Amino acid sequence: NAGVTQTPKFRVLKTGQSMTLLCAQDMNHEYMYWYRQDPGMGLRLIHYSVGEGTTAKGEVPDGYNVSRLKKQNFLLGLESAAPSQTSVYFCASNPGGGSNQPQHFGDGTRLSIL
Amino acid sequence: GENVEQHPSTLSVQEGDSAVIKCTYSDSASNYFPWYKQELGKGPQLIIDIRSNVGEKKDQRIAVTLNKTAKHFSLHITETQPEDSAVYFCAASKASSASKIIFGSGTRLSIRP
Numbered sequence: 001n002a003g004v005t006q007t008p009k010f011r012v013l014k015t016g017q018s019m020t021l022l023c024a025q026d027m028n029h030e031y032m033y034w035y036r037q038d039p040g041m042g043l044r045l046i047h048y049s050v051g052e053g054t055t056a057k058g059e060v061p062d063g064y065n066v067s068r069l070k071k072q073n074f075l076l077g078l079e080s081a082a083p084s085q086t087s088v089y090f091c092a093s094n095p096g097g098g099s100n101q102p103q104h105f106g107d108g109t110r111l112s113i114l
Numbered sequence: 115g116e117n118v119e120q121h122p123s124t125l126s127v128q129e130g131d132s133a134v135i136k137c138t139y140s141d142s143a144s145n146y147f148p149w150y151k152q153e154l155g156k157g158p159q160l161i162i163d164i165r166s167n168v169g170e171k172k173d174q175r176i177a178v179t180l181n182k183t184a185k186h187f188s189l190h191i192t193e194t195q196p197e198d199s200a201v202y203f204c205a206a207s208k209a210s211s212a213s214k215i216i217f218g219s220g221t222r223l224s225i226r227p
Contacts, residue, residue, distance in 0.1 A: 105157030
């Protein structure tokens with residue numbers, strides 16, 4: 001049982017480049033989330049999805065796009081990377097039916113923008 | 115806006131002693147309070163949670179207490195061991211909104227041998 005898997009684990013980009021981060025979960029969870037983690041700021045929600053084909057903005061959505069074409073996958077895209085997007089990105093999933101369920105996190109993608 | 119304040123940001127305790135981390139939440143409608151442990155290079159993992167109809171919950175060396183009136187909750191780790199060294203996050207959420215899972219800023223716990 002893999003849980004939540006994030007790809008890639010590390011990436012270095014140049015300013016202006018684009019890339020997609022992939023999150024896959026094998027727990028049949030309805031809800032999926034993308035967070036960024038910066039020193040001293042905890043986890044901030046970028047975008048989330050409450051089901052296949054749905055997405056919504058979180059606390060810090062600017063500069064990112066997402067897609068949930070399949071229930072098990074949640075993609076995070078950076079169209080034109082900026083140094084301010086250097087961070088560790090975590091994907092999480094949740095069974096759904098309200099937020100009173102624990103989040104299941106992946107091990108993160110460490111992204112550096114030069 | 116809604117937020118969760120977590121203190122202290124860093125904590126160093128002697129092995130075998132107890133550690134306490136405290137969180138305060140602002141949204142009185144919050145009714146679920148999980149705690150996560152994040153080890154180096156890993157994602158946060160749930161270690162214990164408590165719901166608003168319970169004042170205290172224990173799981174071996176870990177306990178969580180909740181004071182709804184004061185809107186604060188605490189994590190207690192007794193008989194600390196080296197493997198307890200990690201970053202701990204508290205969170206608060208309510209069932210009415212899928213996105214309203216608010217995390218504290220984290221506490222880096224170090225256990226001195």
